[in-house]
Amino acid sequence: MIRVGSLLSLFCLALAAAPAAAAMVGASVFDRCKVCHTVAAGAPSTVGPNLHGVFGRKAGSLAGFAYSPAMKHSSIVWNDDTLPKFLRDPQKFIPGNRMGFPGISDERQLAGLLTYLKQVTQ
Numbered sequence: 001m002i003r004v005g006s007l008l009s010l011f012c013l014a015l016a017a018a019p020a021a022a023a024m025v026g027a028s029v030f031d032r033c034k035v036c037h038t039v040a041a042g043a044p045s046t047v048g049p050n051l052h053g054v055f056g057r058k059a060g061s062l063a064g065f066a067y068s069p070a071m072k073h074s075s076i077v078w079n080d081d082t083l084p085k086f087l088r089d090p091q092k093f094i095p096g097n098r099m100g101f102p103g104i105s106d107e108r109q110l111a112g113l114l115t116y117l118k119q120v121t122q
């Protein structure tokens with residue numbers, strides 16, 4: 001019985017830690033994005049557009065950033081469905097866009113990145 005009990009508490013611990021662990025994975029993946037993107041509200045865009053408030057934003061719509069025609073004219077809205085598709089393979093999802101990033105094929109890294117992005121872009 002003690003065994004079952006400790007297994008159960010281990011299981012609960014793992015469940016509680018999962019979102020935090022995902023965000024930690026995401027933070028390290030985001031190091032690769034930071035080279036080109038800022039996330040703070042009102043921060044200037046650098047190589048890529050500032051990503052503050054990106055969830056719910058129409059692709060290519062941040063005022064003052066010179067997007068590619070491909071990004072500007074896509075009718076995509078960034079959300080839990082479209083962001084992973086784009087970040088898995090940017091050129092496949094929006095052919096001709098100018099984001100110089102090959103994509104993330106590791107699903108765990110991608111999920112972690114999404115969790116992290118949601119936290120830091122709000």
Ligand code: HEC
Pocket residue numbers: 029030032033034035036037047048049051054058059060061062066067068070071072078087096097098099100101117
């Ligand atoms: C080498 C620079 C570079 C890197 C690295 C990079 N990006 Fe980008 N990103 C860009 C550029 C440039 C654009 C605009 C592309 C266009 O206009 O076609 C862009 C566009 C985007 C957009 C669309 C934003 C909008 O306003 O529509 C998102 C979302 C995004 N990047 C997320 C990321 C994430 C997350 C990472 C890391 C996994 C990343 N990017 C890595 C340069 C980069």
